[in-house]
Amino acid sequence: MQMSNRISAFQCSPIRRLSPYARDAVKRGVKVYHLNIGQPDIKTPPQVIEAVRDYDETIIAYGNSEGRQELREALPAYYAKYGLSVQADDILITTGGSEALQFAFMTLCDPYDEVIIPEPYYTNVSSFAHSAMVTLVPVTSKMEDGFALPDISEFEKRITRKTGAILVCSPNNPTGHVYTEDELLQLLTLCEKHDIFLIVDEVYREFCYDGKQFSSVLAFEQFSDRIICVDSFSKRYSMCGSRIGALISKNKDVLANALKLAQARLCPPDIEQVAAHAALKTDDKYLVDVQAEYEKRRNFIVEGLKKIEGVKCSTPKGAFYLVAELPVDDAENFATFMLRDFNLNGETVMVAPCEDFYVTKGIGHKQVRIAYVLNTHDLERAVACIDAGLKAYRTQVMGE
Numbered sequence: 001m002q003m004s005n006r007i008s009a010f011q012c013s014p015i016r017r018l019s020p021y022a023r024d025a026v027k028r029g030v031k032v033y034h035l036n037i038g039q040p041d042i043k044t045p046p047q048v049i050e051a052v053r054d055y056d057e058t059i060i061a062y063g064n065s066e067g068r069q070e071l072r073e074a075l076p077a078y079y080a081k082y083g084l085s086v087q088a089d090d091i092l093i094t095t096g097g098s099e100a101l102q103f104a105f106m107t108l109c110d111p112y113d114e115v116i117i118p119e120p121y122y123t124n125v126s127s128f129a130h131s132a133m134v135t136l137v138p139v140t141s142k143m144e145d146g147f148a149l150p151d152i153s154e155f156e157k158r159i160t161r162k163t164g165a166i167l168v169c170s171p172n173n174p175t176g177h178v179y180t181e182d183e184l185l186q187l188l189t190l191c192e193k194h195d196i197f198l199i200v201d202e203v204y205r206e207f208c209y210d211g212k213q214f215s216s217v218l219a220f221e222q223f224s225d226r227i228i229c230v231d232s233f234s235k236r237y238s239m240c241g242s243r244i245g246a247l248i249s250k251n252k253d254v255l256a257n258a259l260k261l262a263q264a265r266l267c268p269p270d271i272e273q274v275a276a277h278a279a280l281k282t283d284d285k286y287l288v289d290v291q292a293e294y295e296k297r298r299n300f301i302v303e304g305l306k307k308i309e310g311v312k313c314s315t316p317k318g319a320f321y322l323v324a325e326l327p328v329d330d331a332e333n334f335a336t337f338m339l340r341d342f343n344l345n346g347e348t349v350m351v352a353p354c355e356d357f358y359v360t361k362g363i364g365h366k367q368v369r370i371a372y373v374l375n376t377h378d379l380e381r382a383v384a385c386i387d388a389g390l391k392a393y394r395t396q397v398m399g400e
């Protein structure tokens with residue numbers, strides 16, 4: 001039977017599509033270090049798990065489409081810690097940041113409208129754009145510039161009557177770039193000039209390194225009418241499976257219209273919202289420690305990768321990913337080889353090929369995204385596997 005043209009055009013996620021090879025490797029007794037997915041090994045705060053255990057409703061009922069009121073009312077205090085003024089009414093609780101991104105596309109854009117995005121970008125955005133029949137228009141950011149904001153004129157050149165929004169992610173997945181206040185101001189000024197929206201995905205807000213202060217788009221109150229901020233509990237409290245996020249906007253029309261989508265999907269998961277509410281009571285030290293742990297891992301992996309001949313990467317300033325350029329002909333073949341044909345003393349790694357983190361064809365095919373979500377002991381093993389795997393691939397596959 002025929003499937004829709006729309007779904008046929010969707011990609012299989014480059015973060016997950018090699019998983020069958022990883023499962024086969026495990027069946028063969030090979031240990032796989034998962035650097036492909038942003039699934040941290042950090043413990044969820046214990047009171048989050050306790051809140052799930054203590055959930056004492058007798059019926060798991062549908063809740064408000066906007067999200068549990070007590071969660072919406074608790075969130076402003078979290079933002080206030082960063083000097084950001086967000087009210088409960090500015091917040092729509094969503095099923096992960098993923099749903100907030102989908103709501104943003106559907107609310108701002110008609111079919112065939114365009115969203116401008118720096119590439120490489122968080123690859124799942126491609127599927128959200130396809131669902132909304134929105135075209136992603138890329139502006140390429142470059143490793144040699146640390147994936148900083150390309151010249152603002154590159155964005156302006158791409159604005160047409162069809163442009164609904166610019167979407168950026170800060171701290172960035174996959175590049176680790178943290179947008180400066182000045183970069184955000186340039187983007188907002190451009191959005192104002194052309195009367196379009198700026199969507200900023202801030203799900204990695206806490207994870208900034210080298211003493212760098214994070215600049216949130218929510219601080220730009222003079223532009224608040226054209227801002228949507230995407231947020232999530234997933235990475236912050238290492239509770240990715242609980243699927244709670246938020247769409248935040250001071251623009252009441254945005255929220256009123258996004259609510260129509262929220263009503264159609266009824267409500268966000270209820271038990272998970274109780275867990276998210278408990279997460280907000282987490283001691284600040286938890287996030288300080290997690291940030292320090294990721295910074296340590298960042299330093300460790302960058303140092304390890306830079307020692308491997310032919311590997312290039314820039315030093316990420318935030319989030320927990322980096323893009324590495326490998327001395328191979330095709331990063332997807334290499335990633336498959338690592339899982340299917342290679343092991344170092346019974347161990348190997350899974351990485352995400354980067355080609356589909358770009359809209360532009362022909363770039364990124366030698367790049368992989370690495371998520372440094374494992375402890376430094378495991379990262380050390382993983383780097384050794386990449387080093388040995390590259391040598392084996394170049395001899396056995398590239399015939400060097």
Ligand SMILES: Cc1ncc(COP(=O)(O)O)c(C=O)c1O
Nearest residue numbers: 038096097098122173232234245
């Ligand atoms: C940049 C970015 N935005 C949004 C998401 C979605 O997160 P979730 O739906 O788990 O909140 C992710 C997940 O990896 C991400 O990396």
